[in-house]
Amino acid sequence: xxxxxxxxxxxIGLFITPSDKLLGLLINxxxxxxxxxxxxxxxxxxxxxxxxxVDGDYQLNSSSKAKLMLGILQLRKERFMTDxxxxxxxxxxxxYGDGIVGIRAGSEYYYKKPLTEASDKEWITLVNLQxxxxxx
Numbered sequence: 748x749x750x751x752x753x754x755x756x757x758x759i760g761l762f763i764t765p766s767d768k769l770l771g772l773l774i775n776x777x778x779x780x781x782x783x784x785x786x787x788x789x790x791x792x793x794x795x796x797x798x799x800x801v802d803g804d805y806q807l808n809s810s811s812k813a814k815l816m817l818g819i820l821q822l823r824k825e826r827f828m829t830d831x832x833x834x835x836x837x838x839x840x841x842x843y844g845d846g847i848v849g850i851r852a853g854s855e856y857y858y859k860k861p862l863t864e865a866s867d868k869e870w871i872t873l874v875n876l877q878x879x880x881x882x883x
Contacts, residue, residue: 766820770839778851780839783831790870791834801874803840804848841873844880853877
């Protein structure tokens with residue numbers, strides 16, 4: 748009975764934990780995660796208008812704990828997030844291979860500069876570039 752209660756409290760804790768904290772538990776990244784208002788309007792408009800999919804990797808880690816956290820993130824994404832928040836979450840989960848996860852890490856790796864200094868064209872390239880590494 749106590750085990751069931753603890754499991755229930757753990758699940759409730761996961762649901763009320765901010766998304767960026769859950770991402771921090773899943774992804775080994777020292778920086779801050781992208782939030783919706785950081786995506787340049789021109790980039791968001793381009794991606795939406797041209798129907799460019801931003802597909803975060805929701806299978807990053809195969810452990811049961813990670814699967815549970817990613818499942819909760821997907822549930823939050825589908826039920827409780829705005830389109831801009833969904834796009835930012837997926838950008839944080841873009842997988843470029845070799846442990847490079849998230850658009851910020853992609854910018855540092857490929858452009859050798861922080862995402863805040865990347866042009867709109869570089870943002871869009873990073874979104875499209877991850878498709879090479881996407882799991883089929």
